[in-house]
Amino acid sequence: MLIEFRVENHRSICDEQTLTMEAGRVGNADDLRPREVVGYAEKILPVAALYGANASGKTNVLNGLAFMRDAVIQSSFLWQPDQGIPRSPFAWGSRKAEPSLFEVTVLISGVRYEYGFLVSDEVVLEEWLYAWPNGKKQVWFERDNMTFKFGEKLLGDNQSIEGLTRANSLFVSTAVQFRHEQLQVIHGWFRRVRTLNFGEMYPSYFHDRGIARLLHEETQSTLFDDTEFGRPNLMAQFRSLLRNADLGIVDLRVEKAEATESRRPRNRFYLQHDVSAGDSWLPLSQESKGTQTLFRSALPILETIGHGGLLIVDELEGSLHPSLARHIVDQFNDPNTNPDGAQLIFTTHDTNLLGTTVGEPALRRDQVWLTKKDEHGITVLYPLTEYQPRKSENLERGYIQGRYGAIPYLGDLSFVME
Known part of the structure; x- marks a missing residue:
């Protein structure tokens, strides 16, 4: 399961932004949505929703995770040696020439892993992978440009694969092409990241x-x-x-x-x-x-x-009949219909998921994230819990009224303003 995703200098994201799936101290003790997982002390959430105005950058957050997935799976055979890295840095000012960061913390079969990389337009500047079996940190490998340091716990033909890794390719991507068994675990996690509405042209x-x-x-x-x-x-x-x-x-x-x-x-x-x-x-x-x-x-x-795995969806309501969005969220949130801990992260304008018209809101307060742009056009990502809304607070009304900072997309919503 995904615990945390960090991204910096990607599209409208300039400074490092963090999306965490770790459950907060909200909700009732009998709420089954947060999952207790082996190998991690905190409960993990199966669903997160990103709200915000059009062009506020919520899609860019998830696009960063999709880019990371594609880099891990494809960089060794689709990124050509003379074509650099197809990244999309922040377009304004000096940040355009600075590196982009992508990093995840994930839990796989009871073991926590931290994997990430730093890239420029031309090459992979840094890449790293750490593991915590039995709660103890292991350095599997660290990369500084084309200099590699392998930990003693990373078995396999590491030096030979190092020689086959291009400057614009990730080591994990290359290693799996040459059947590095131990690195299949992190590569396999990314292969189970599925996307919907991210411009797929299949x-x-x-x-x-x-x-x-x-x-x-x-x-x-x-x-x-x-x-x-x-x-x-x-x-x-x-x-x-x-x-x-x-x-x-x-x-x-x-x-x-x-x-x-x-x-x-x-x-x-x-x-x-x-x-x-x-x-x-x-x-x-x-x-x-x-x-x-x-x-x-x-x-x-x-x-x-x-x-199992992770599904990231841009505009959930755009793929589904309106009545289905809550049904899908409920399916992921319910441990009976989602016993394998599959996760769903999506952007949306659907405020019904925040409302109480049909009972409890589909989303907990710690499952809601907001995006806005500052005066420089830079995307800022923050959790709804930053505003400490009360348990009884009408989140739908508060969001529409702009109480939580992000200015929502507004249609004919006068009925909730009365």
Whole structure:
């Protein structure tokens, strides 16, 4: 699980900003949302939401984490030797030439790790990885430009891989390409970081194949079962997601088209609508754009809840029917539907998640983060708890009124101002 993310000099972020998933001293003792985890003294939150005005930089915070993920996974084979590092530093003043920092503290199988790097436009300036098995710090490696220092606890062919690491590539990324077993643990954590609405340009073919593959695997023997090993199977979760969207969809099926000489076999999806007519199945291609967006957004959501990891979403309500946003947040927050400690971090303008119209707010006070820009156009990230709102305080009303510093996006919200 992610404990903390730190980023500096990235897009509108100038000074170091920190997003922590560590639970604060808020809420009731019987609140099950904060998770007790082996290997860490404090409870960890499964959900965090970033609020703020348009162009305040909330997307840039999560974009920094997405950039870090891509660097770890891709830098050794996608960043070409003569093309430097595709970073996006703060655009104004002297900071444009200064390094960018990216660092995470994570918990994997009961062991805390701290991994990070410092990069310029051309090279990796620093890179480091520390581990705390049994609570004792181990230096696995430290990098200063192309000078490496390996700790005695990092086994493997470190020196040989050092010689294969380019100046503009991360050591972790290179090491995994050459099957460094011990570094698979941190690399594997980043591979389980999924993104949604960050400009992915994958053709729908790949989305459809991914969804169909998951459904096909899950439905071989359990298509009509409600649970598998005491948990809802993927088909049941998919159906539940569609039904909760209140789109009138009651079922779905997958059909595989015949392969031809010029075309590979492609899965076709059909959705059944709640109508009185007997034949109520429609192909996904004939559904509304909103339904198609929801359908394809379901893949990373269900993958993350079903297999663990971290999902970062830009504008959660932009991917989902409005009634579904709270349902998804509740799914991640509930240990019964999220027993593997999957995490969700998202930006949003949806103030309903802060309100009490339908009972307790979906978000705890320590799950809410705010962004604003100062007079120099620099993004500042801070927790709602910095304002110490009372337990009984109407967070939705307070946010809309600008009580917490960040000026929200305002639509027709006069009803809460009365």
